Amino acid sequence: xERVSTNYKQLAAEGLxxxxxxxxxxxxxxxxxxxxxxxxxxxxxxIATLFVLILSNGVISLIRHQIDSNTRIPVQIMVIAxxxxxxxxxxxxxxxxxxxxxxxxxxxxxxxxxxxxxAEVFARHQPVxxxxxxxxxxxxxxxxxxxxxxxxxxxLGQGTLMSGISVLWSINDTTGNNTPAGLRxxxxxxxxxxxxxxxxxxxxxxxxxxxxxxxxxRQGERQVLTARINVRQxx
Amino acid sequence: MKPLFRPxxxxxxxxxxxxxxxxxxAPHIHxxxxxxETAQLHAVHGLTHVYLEKQNDSTYLIRSMTDDKxxxxxxxxxxxxxxxxxxxxxxxxxxxxxxLGVRVREHRETPGLGDKIDRQVSNWIDQFKGLSLKKSDExxxxxxxxxxxxxxxxGATITSRAMVRLVINSNAGSNEPSGGLPRNGKG
Numbered sequence: 001x002e003r004v005s006t007n008y009k010q011l012a013a014e015g016l017x018x019x020x021x022x023x024x025x026x027x028x029x030x031x032x033x034x035x036x037x038x039x040x041x042x043x044x045x046x047i048a049t050l051f052v053l054i055l056s057n058g059v060i061s062l063i064r065h066q067i068d069s070n071t072r073i074p075v076q077i078m079v080i081a082x083x084x085x086x087x088x089x090x091x092x093x094x095x096x097x098x099x100x101x102x103x104x105x106x107x108x109x110x111x112x113x114x115x116x117x118x119a120e121v122f123a124r125h126q127p128v129x130x131x132x133x134x135x136x137x138x139x140x141x142x143x144x145x146x147x148x149x150x151x152x153x154x155x156l157g158q159g160t161l162m163s164g165i166s167v168l169w170s171i172n173d174t175t176g177n178n179t180p181a182g183l184r185x186x187x188x189x190x191x192x193x194x195x196x197x198x199x200x201x202x203x204x205x206x207x208x209x210x211x212x213x214x215x216x217x218r219q220g221e222r223q224v225l226t227a228r229i230n231v232r233q234x235x
Numbered sequence: 236m237k238p239l240f241r242p243x244x245x246x247x248x249x250x251x252x253x254x255x256x257x258x259x260x261a262p263h264i265h266x267x268x269x270x271x272e273t274a275q276l277h278a279v280h281g282l283t284h285v286y287l288e289k290q291n292d293s294t295y296l297i298r299s300m301t302d303d304k305x306x307x308x309x310x311x312x313x314x315x316x317x318x319x320x321x322x323x324x325x326x327x328x329x330x331x332x333x334x335l336g337v338r339v340r341e342h343r344e345t346p347g348l349g350d351k352i353d354r355q356v357s358n359w360i361d362q363f364k365g366l367s368l369k370k371s372d373e374x375x376x377x378x379x380x381x382x383x384x385x386x387x388x389x390g391a392t393i394t395s396r397a398m399v400r401l402v403i404n405s406n407a408g409s410n411e412p413s414g415g416l417p418r419n420g421k422g
Contacts, residue, residue: 063245068238075242082249089256093263096271101355104343164355191389195348 006130015137021114022145023207028112031105032146033199037157040164042150043143044098045105048087050139052109054132055083057123061131064124076119077110084109098168114142149202157193272340278354279309279327280335281364297327297335307335312405316397319343322352324398326405332368336361337402349394359388360398368406376403 021027028049035045059079060067067075088106091099099106109115118138123131155161192198276287280297285306288296293311298304307329315321322342327335337360344350351357362385366375377383378395387395 066241068241071238071242075245078242078246078249082253085253086256089253089260089264093260093267096264096267097355100271101353195390 006126008133011130011134012137015134015139016141016144017210020141020145020210021117021138022142023203023210025114025117027117028114028142029203031108031112032142032149033196033203035102035105036146036150036153036199036202037194038154038160038164039147039150039162040168041098041102042146044095044168045102045109046139046143046146048091048102048106049109049112049114049146050136050143052080052083052087053115053118053139053142054135055086056080056115057118057131057135058128059083060119060123061126061128064126067124072120072124073116076116076124080115080119081110095168101164114138145206148206149199152202153193153198156190157198275338275340276309276325278336279325279338280307281327282306282335305330310405311340312401314397314401314404316393316400317342317344318349318391318393318397319345322394322397322401324401324405326363326368326402328368328405332406334363334366334368334402337363337398339398344391344394349388349391351388351391352394352398359386362386363402368402370406373403373406 015021019025022029022032031045031049036042056076056079059082060076063075063079084107087109088099091106118134122134126134151161154163190198193202276295282297284300285297286300287309288298290296290308295309296305297307297309299306307327309325309327311323312326313321313323320343322339322344324337324339326337329335338354339352339360342350342352344352351359354360363376366372366384368376374382375384376399378385378387378392378399380387383399385395385399
């Protein structure tokens with residue numbers, strides 16, 4: 001079994017960086033790559049996933065003593081599916097536009113492996129507050145990657161940022177013309193970025209970037225260590 | 236059977252929770268859907284100082300706010316030839332059968348490719364604006380590669396074709412212009 005930390009600071013560092021569900025765990029790639037064509041929808045789906053993750057982690061932790069280990073997977077899926085439906089209904093009631101745009105992928109959060117992974121590895125062994133905190137941090141980690149990819153793809157693909165902002169905040173548009181809002185930086189985009197290969201490319205660069213930074217940090221630590229040893233030997 | 240008791244109980248609790256939540260939210264959902272539809276409808280014609288009069292489920296008449304004159308109408312049109320099945324849209328035409336605008340209501344086209352038919356994703360659909368739906372001008376409504384004036388969406392030929400078919404279909408059923416004569420509207 002994976003070693004889990006139960007310290008708030010460590011949980012945050014792990015969820016956001018060291019074992020970020022998207023770029024280290026490579027979980028939930030399907031919605032990640034499919035929805036990240038623009039920033040606003042990415043943020044919407046990321047936040048929806050975040051809420052589902054907190055909710056499902058919390059409930060699974062709450063009933064952890066009642067879960068039989070033989071039936072735990074269907075039980076966890078059931079809790080996750082319920083949480084997803086709750087978020088889906090809430091979005092339909094208050095964020096109808098977002099629901100129209102990311103509709104299919106909201107229902108598909110159920111199949112996002114991040115949720116089952118956190119339930120299985122963490123929530124079913126830990127008290128409620130820790131499980132929910134872990135859900136928050138893993139969800140933020142996922143949101144972070146989703147918005148980064150969404151931002152990059154929208155910027156390079158269409159030359160805009162937050163053009164679909166109306167799905168998150170309804171802008172008072174009396175003509176109802178749905179004029180694209182947000183920043184327009186340049187006109188012709190790089191179409192490849194909007195297509196599926198663009199998503200994979202972005203993802204690849206982000207993973208490479210993370211690994212590069214990690215190696216840099218590790219090298220730095222090693223240098224400090226050798227320096228210390230050298231100083232000790234001199235003494 | 237014993238280990239199944241708790242999961243079954245949980246399933247019932249989950250079901251009841253969702254049922255209750257849906258019961259609570261149903262009016263809100265209905266309201267949002269209506270507001271969304273109205274905004275979409277007004278976006279179809281792009282005219283100002285007009286109001287819509289519902290003729291039936293698939294037709295709205297566009298009337299001037301000042302003198303109730305009939306300016307055109309908005310009709311639903313559907314096609315089952317989309318890449319992922321059904322696409323439904325509103326098509327607005329004026330009295331001379333000139334297209335005022337087209338807006339997709341529902342579709343399941345591929346995100347990033349076929350979903351460009353959605354006005355919120357791209358303004359591809361604006362190409363139909365200003366073209367004529369008259370039988371004699373119908374060839375203009377085809378894709379450029381078929382001799383028309385519509386640029387297809389790169390990587391989504393099937394979707395583009397489906398939209399062309401949908402717009403042309405919207406004309407079927409009423410071959411004659413519905414006439415510029417004002418009906419007795421409710422005002």
